[in-house]
Amino acid sequence: MSDAFASLVHDLGTAFKESSGEPWPDDVFERWALRVFAYQFETNPVYAAYVGKRGVTPSQLDHWSEIPWVPASAFKAVPFVSGDSSRVQRIFRTSGTTAVGRRGEHHVLDLDLYKHSLVPNMRRHLYSGILPILALAPAPAQAPESSLSFMLGVALEVLSGGEGGFFVTRNGVIDTVGLSAALVEASARETPVLLAGTAFAFVHWLDWLKEQSSGGFNLPPGSLIMETGGFKGRSRVLERPEFYAALSEAHGVPCEAIVNEYGMTELLSQFYDGPVAATSGMALEARRHVPPPWVRTRVLDPNTLSPLSTGEPGLLCHYDLANAGSVMAVLTEDLGIAVNDGFRVLGRAQGAEARGCSLAMDDLLSGVRS
Amino acid sequence: MTTTFDAFWPPSSSSESPTAESPFAWETIDLSESLVVRYPVWSDDAAERLLDALKEVGTRLADVPVHYVVSGVGRVADRFLDSSDPIRSRAIDLLVPTAGISKEMASEVLTGMARDWTAERLDELLQRELRDRGVLDGFRRLDEGRSVRASGPPLTFHVGAGTVPGVSVTSMIRALLVKSAVLLKPGLGDVVLPVLFAEALAEEAPELAGAMAVTYWLGGSSPLEGLALERAGVVVAYGSDEAITSLRARTPVTARFIAYHHRFSVGLVGRGALTAERASHVARMAARAVSMFDQRGCVSPQAIYVEEGGAVGPGEWAALLASAMADLEVELPGGYVTASEASAVHQTRGSAELREAAGSGVRVFRADEGLWTVILEDELGFTPSCLNRVVSVFPAPDLCDVAGSLGGVGRYLQTVVVEGADDRLPKLAEALRRAGATRITSFEKAPWPPPWWRHDGASVFAGLIRWVDLEEIDS
Numbered sequence: 001m002s003d004a005f006a007s008l009v010h011d012l013g014t015a016f017k018e019s020s021g022e023p024w025p026d027d028v029f030e031r032w033a034l035r036v037f038a039y040q041f042e043t044n045p046v047y048a049a050y051v052g053k054r055g056v057t058p059s060q061l062d063h064w065s066e067i068p069w070v071p072a073s074a075f076k077a078v079p080f081v082s083g084d085s086s087r088v089q090r091i092f093r094t095s096g097t098t099a100v101g102r103r104g105e106h107h108v109l110d111l112d113l114y115k116h117s118l119v120p121n122m123r124r125h126l127y128s129g130i131l132p133i134l135a136l137a138p139a140p141a142q143a144p145e146s147s148l149s150f151m152l153g154v155a156l157e158v159l160s161g162g163e164g165g166f167f168v169t170r171n172g173v174i175d176t177v178g179l180s181a182a183l184v185e186a187s188a189r190e191t192p193v194l195l196a197g198t199a200f201a202f203v204h205w206l207d208w209l210k211e212q213s214s215g216g217f218n219l220p221p222g223s224l225i226m227e228t229g230g231f232k233g234r235s236r237v238l239e240r241p242e243f244y245a246a247l248s249e250a251h252g253v254p255c256e257a258i259v260n261e262y263g264m265t266e267l268l269s270q271f272y273d274g275p276v277a278a279t280s281g282m283a284l285e286a287r288r289h290v291p292p293p294w295v296r297t298r299v300l301d302p303n304t305l306s307p308l309s310t311g312e313p314g315l316l317c318h319y320d321l322a323n324a325g326s327v328m329a330v331l332t333e334d335l336g337i338a339v340n341d342g343f344r345v346l347g348r349a350q351g352a353e354a355r356g357c358s359l360a361m362d363d364l365l366s367g368v369r370s
Numbered sequence: 371m372t373t374t375f376d377a378f379w380p381p382s383s384s385s386e387s388p389t390a391e392s393p394f395a396w397e398t399i400d401l402s403e404s405l406v407v408r409y410p411v412w413s414d415d416a417a418e419r420l421l422d423a424l425k426e427v428g429t430r431l432a433d434v435p436v437h438y439v440v441s442g443v444g445r446v447a448d449r450f451l452d453s454s455d456p457i458r459s460r461a462i463d464l465l466v467p468t469a470g471i472s473k474e475m476a477s478e479v480l481t482g483m484a485r486d487w488t489a490e491r492l493d494e495l496l497q498r499e500l501r502d503r504g505v506l507d508g509f510r511r512l513d514e515g516r517s518v519r520a521s522g523p524p525l526t527f528h529v530g531a532g533t534v535p536g537v538s539v540t541s542m543i544r545a546l547l548v549k550s551a552v553l554l555k556p557g558l559g560d561v562v563l564p565v566l567f568a569e570a571l572a573e574e575a576p577e578l579a580g581a582m583a584v585t586y587w588l589g590g591s592s593p594l595e596g597l598a599l600e601r602a603g604v605v606v607a608y609g610s611d612e613a614i615t616s617l618r619a620r621t622p623v624t625a626r627f628i629a630y631h632h633r634f635s636v637g638l639v640g641r642g643a644l645t646a647e648r649a650s651h652v653a654r655m656a657a658r659a660v661s662m663f664d665q666r667g668c669v670s671p672q673a674i675y676v677e678e679g680g681a682v683g684p685g686e687w688a689a690l691l692a693s694a695m696a697d698l699e700v701e702l703p704g705g706y707v708t709a710s711e712a713s714a715v716h717q718t719r720g721s722a723e724l725r726e727a728a729g730s731g732v733r734v735f736r737a738d739e740g741l742w743t744v745i746l747e748d749e750l751g752f753t754p755s756c757l758n759r760v761v762s763v764f765p766a767p768d769l770c771d772v773a774g775s776l777g778g779v780g781r782y783l784q785t786v787v788v789e790g791a792d793d794r795l796p797k798l799a800e801a802l803r804r805a806g807a808t809r810i811t812s813f814e815k816a817p818w819p820p821p822w823w824r825h826d827g828a829s830v831f832a833g834l835i836r837w838v839d840l841e842e843i844d845s
Contacts, residue, residue: 049727071720302709
């Protein structure tokens with residue numbers, strides 16, 4: 001690994017670890033962002049050529065917000081590696097939803113930097129103590145291309161003290177017997193747990209409980225549910241209030257103990273619409289996702305891509321320092337509005353299908369995270 | 371000032387209204403700051419009464435001669451084409467916020483559509499399809515051994531897509547020509563022309579006034595939908611694969627179901643069109659075909675294959691196309707796009723620019739402010755467009771290879787433009803037929819298929835009419 005990358009990762013990892021979780025002052029984020037951008041401009045010739053075509057160079061930038069973004073769907077088109085591509089440790093891939101669609105790829109040069117980002121962020125939002133994690137997702141060894149499985153694997157090891165397990169097979173089948181047993185055991189031990197997984201896995205789990213005429217499994221007090229991923233390309237879609245009410249009923253947890261993780265394969269940092277304390281008694285639509293200090297999110301006008309003021313809906317564009325080894329600025333297809341300490345996700349831009357009688361295949365949309 | 375447009379005909383104030391139910395409950399949709407679209411909420415009873423009334427009028431239409439329909443519709447078309455008639459300016463003003471297109475585009479689209487509704491064009495359609503339009507009025511002896519008569523069902527139910535304004539009027543006209551009463555649920559983007567058309571036709575041909583009802587509702591939300599599917603003899607549906615699937619599943623086996631689902635179109639430019647003299651003209655026509663309807667039509671090319679080895683190469687031709695797209699953005703500006711549509715364009719463009727930056731042969735030509743984008747690809751393939759004037763140009767070593775590369779998406783293929791194939795056209799047409807194409811034409815004609823176009827491969831009246839053969843009976 002190049003010395004420049006090693007020292008950047010080392011310094012970033014230290015900064016992430018030492019962070020209290022409170023937002024960094026503008027000048028601190030600015031310094032980091034410009035350093036990461038300069039590094040990426042230097043070491044990623046594809047990105048540098050793209051940036052160059054926009055007439056931007058690191059020395060000319062006045063503000064981190066001028067760092068050119070790449071569209072999330074470009075992760076399907078080119079490998080983004082800022083550094084020595086022979087040192088890529090892992091390629092995470094977005095889930096494929098169509099036969100023709102290519103999957104997005106995130107080439108990760110240093111998995112430790114991913115860990116340095118995800119661990120403190122999860123701890124802050126989900127772990128008030130050591131909770132065993134019961135994951136409605138495949139185990140990392142079963143799904144090495146899934147960034148979500150990797151993240152939950154790290155959580156199991158580092159934050160859950162090795163307690164818990166994974167209850168979805170590599171083919172996406174829920175191990176209902178195993179999960180039921182684990183839930184019964186948790187209930188008997190009266191130790192709170194973190195039940196975490198993809199929204200569509202939860203929907204299948206809820207369907208299964210219903211088929212069994214099971215009233216569900218009450219989780220011990222203090223337990224949390226973390227759901228992620230949305231329903232893109234799935235046969236069954238639930239609106240969020242309905243979904244949370246069903247989860248709440250099946251597991252005997254209050255709605256405020258259910259947290260959404262907003263994440264994507266293209267970003268190595270995540271956003272939670274917690275912490276739990278702040279969601280107490282708050283209506284679902286009033287919740288907002290809070291970035292860790294090393295991420296800034298801008299909301300851009302969908303047509304002109306110029307920045308919007310707080311409260312106006314637009315496309316979310318994230319600047320994630322944990323993406324140091326790939327590309328830090330990513331324009332998503334998610335619509336949202338900025339609020340003072342984060343953003344509210346309004347939904348996903350769905351391409352032109354709604355109005356075109358001509359064919360607009362959904363492989364033009366960026367993939368959801370697997 | 372906000373205008374309210376009633377996506378409904380006949381108007382509720384008319385005492386002739388087959389629903390005769392007053393007051394209506396209304397729903398509204400704010401389409402822009404200046405326009406609210408209002409549509410009635412149908413109770414089970416009102417829906418029942420509307421369909422009974424339409425069917426009753428439809429049964430009596432058999433006695434209305436077809437030339438009465440042709441000349442009435444033709445007079446309405448003439449009015450839509452007459453720039454001094456207030457109906458034309460009203461239509462254009464309302465098309466802008468409802469269809470989400472620019473005023474210039476609205477004018478172009480209205481002219482292109484109404485041209486095909488004139489008496490002359492309708493006569494030509496009937497002649498080509500039926501040989502003798504008199505078969506719609508009575509038995510005619512067209513060949514040996516029998517007389518024949520053609521008629522439509524008393525009631526047809528049309529569901530429009532809303533993608534291209536005017537398409538649902540064409541659908542209405544076809545049903546009226548075969549003497550069927552029409553219930554039309556237009557798509558939200560196409561609510562204006564059917565209502566104005568029905569209003570004008572009721573004036574020009576009063577006997578047809580009671581044979582038309584136009585009313586919008588959100589798909590699946592009205593009792594009228596289920597009831598109309600049960601009662602209509604023919605259901606004509608335009609829309610997404612999902613919408614078509616849902617309507618088809620609810621149409622009784624005894625009714626005919628005519629479906630126009632998602633389609634896409636492509637262009638092929640051969641060496642014969644890549645001469646110094648012709649290349650830029652063909653590029654201008656291609657830009658027009660791509661930009662018309664802001665590329666939302668099934669006839670809009672999404673990808674263009676350009677043959678290598680001509681005097682003008684694919685890269686140079688892509689640059690000509692880009693320049694023509696830029697000119698057209700001024701002549702026929704792009705319309706309103708949703709956040710999702712704009713987002714799709716940014717994602718597509720940005721990804722292509724990164725492939726360009728990666729040193730492949732990809733090149734991106736794009737508007738600074740508008741959305742038009744030309745992506746020159748570096749190898750033969752197919753990429754569906756995200757629409758709104760985004761087109762890929764693929765270099766093709768030989769035009770005859772292109773049909774093969776469309777194999778995977780052939781069941782969605784519709785129009786194929788062929789330019790400059792010269793004497794290879796017959797062979798190419800055969801290959802495109804195998805690939806799934808149903809129409810082969812030029813860029814200039816691509817946006818405006820003639821009224822006798824066999825849309826997606828079926829004769830215009832094939833599903834609408836029922837033939838009766840009266841054979842010679844020895845006595």
